[in-house]
Amino acid sequence: MKTQSMNSDLNKPKNQVRVRFAPSPTGYLHLGGARTALYNWLWARKSNGVFILRIEDTDVERSTKESVQEILGGLTWLGLSWDEGPYLQTDNLPKHVEAAQKLLVSGHAYRCFCTREELEEQRKAAEARKVAFMYDGRCRDLSPEMVDENLRNGMPYVIRFRVPRETSSVVAFEDAVYGRVEKKGQDIEDFVILRSDGRPLYILSNAVDDALDGITHVIRGADGLANTPKQVLIYKALGIDPPIFAHMPLTLDNRKAKLSKRTHGEVVTIAYYREKGFLPWALCNFMALLGWSSGGEQEFFSRDELTEVFDLSKINRSNSIFNYVPGDPRNWTDPKAIHFNATYIRTMPLEELIPFVKHELQEAGLWRGSFENGEKEWFLRTIDLIRARFLTLKDFSFRGRCYFADDFEFDESAVKKNLGKEPRLREFLPELASRMDRLERFEVHSIEEVFRSYSEEKSVKAGILINAARTAVSGTSVGPGLFEMLEVIGKEKVVNRLNKAVELVAS
């Protein structure tokens, strides 16, 4: 029998964990979606399970190809690789319709001939009376004759699920995060599962797809919590064991509104973090902590560590806030996210950081092939020296420009402070330059020796010379220890820059 075959189709064995990330391709991959993907990915990896990517593209008007690419690209960048898919929900449309038909045949669903207009009117009336609107079920018990007549007359109809109406009926499920969740049948309306044009609705498609894909754990945002009883009803009516549900708390903005591209702009999109110089794993690590904690005090986790320690039962129940304050240039995103990125940049193994730096320098036109060959040692040393003060990868090409190119900019206040207060620097800088030039071994100690002795000779505080030199060679007032900095920048450049900076000294 057909019904039978469908059942075996839907009731998959559950000997392996199978999870999915099922975004609708109507926009960008954003923080909320990425976090959902991350939790699913973690759970799959932890359980040696399968992570499936499914594109819920049933909303044809709003779904776009670009959006699909955007999502795929975002996940790939984050390193959240999927094992199956991307599947397209629209590919399964016939199965969804088949499921609706099956429910109709088994009496779990019925045809409803009410028109949109009628329902809209009822809805408005209910609203005006300030009472909850719920479909009154007037088509629920139409006689077979009546149904036949309507069909003969070509009246359009939708298929609605027949929710158990007995006062005692309760739909319940055990959420892995929220615990037992119950809802009375009386509080659930007879929801539509198939449109009058024959297309299924999300509530149905989603459940059928999860069954078809053999999903064992549905890990999704808590906004799905209230819909879950309906899906449980569908599963049961279809004779399918529901998956385990794990709803994760939502991430809100600092005004406690749901995050959305529309209201928050690019700061909630994953692409933005990529552009702004985030390390993908730093972002993942940060996102993981929005609504989950290991229970201990560790906050930094490698992929393996996080996979190991991650658990659904440790997911929080209360919503978290993405603490981003618009208009704060220093904290252009949640300060803690920046902290994670900076700490990773500063402390991760150099060889893991280098590929990211390479990419950044290439984009800025600062990369030279020799950084991987003849100049490799120098390059590693330089990166190691400058990364300690950097917050994002962008810093390597902006704040780090003076290490790789001569056309760096001078910070006005730094010039004023370090070159503008001591006129004698017109004499000091060229002299320092020539002493640098005469050094046989241009390295930290010999450089320092020159500065120290010259400072004594001229009875000028070493700090004056040091800070002046810093600004002369880097254009700023901040950076690594000067002597290391000079060594790394190299004799020739240092000599040139010291001489050239005389122009900037106030007379």
Next chain:
RNA sequence: GUCCCCAUCGUCUAGCCCGGCCUAGGACACCGGCCUUUCACGCCGGCGACAGGGGUUCGAAUCCCCUUGGGGACGCCA
């Protein structure tokens, strides 16, 4: 409006299930200090929370109830 969920520093959170170890711990941010040629890092210190009210108990952040606050869902959207 109805139903569901949630409630510890400004933010992320530990502790809650199995009451006493909590004068509530950590992280970010902020403010001091130390280090220092600058800025960071690091270290030391400070600020800062159990939403309110009732119970239960020898004892409650932890258990129960109410209130308040917040969020979510209520569509022929996904």
